[in-house]
Amino acid sequence: MNRFFVIISLVLFLLVIISLPHHCFAFEINSEYAVIEYQSKDALRKFNRKLYLGRFKFNLRKLSNDTIEDEVRNKIDFIVEKAMKVLRMYLPELKFRIMIHPSKKGVKEDFKRIYNIRVNYIAFYSPSENKVFYSANNAELRVVAHEIGHVVAENYFEVSPPQNIHEVIAQYAEQHITD
């Protein structure tokens, strides 16, 4: 009887473990400027594939790019430094967060959570969380650079620039990231 009870408890315990939402277990990469979060290695792999640096691949060759984590870390730090240079807003101490969702769905859900509005964005920056939300499927260099432009602008000025100016700054970073 007692043994039967133990077995039942064990089965129930295993069922609970299996049914826990998997996004509880997120991964993190610490780069020079960002803490990069993602929920699956697959999302990170997709993000890395989409974020193609073109001729700037060259700049990463000196660094260790042994793993996908290394590659993503190096690409993000490169883009942050390039955005600062383009904008002439240097922030050696900059720290912000990045969340990589597998698709737009997660980006939309986070926007809804923070602003309580439904949008169809492929990426956005939340100044209150100092965090950028990306969709791995849509992580082209220009998209990634645009949001990092917002990060740099927000962290550079003591008082946040008005929204339209914020946008102009981000667009400038996006347009000139490949200069």
Ligand SMILES: [Zn+2]
């Ligand atoms: Zn923008």
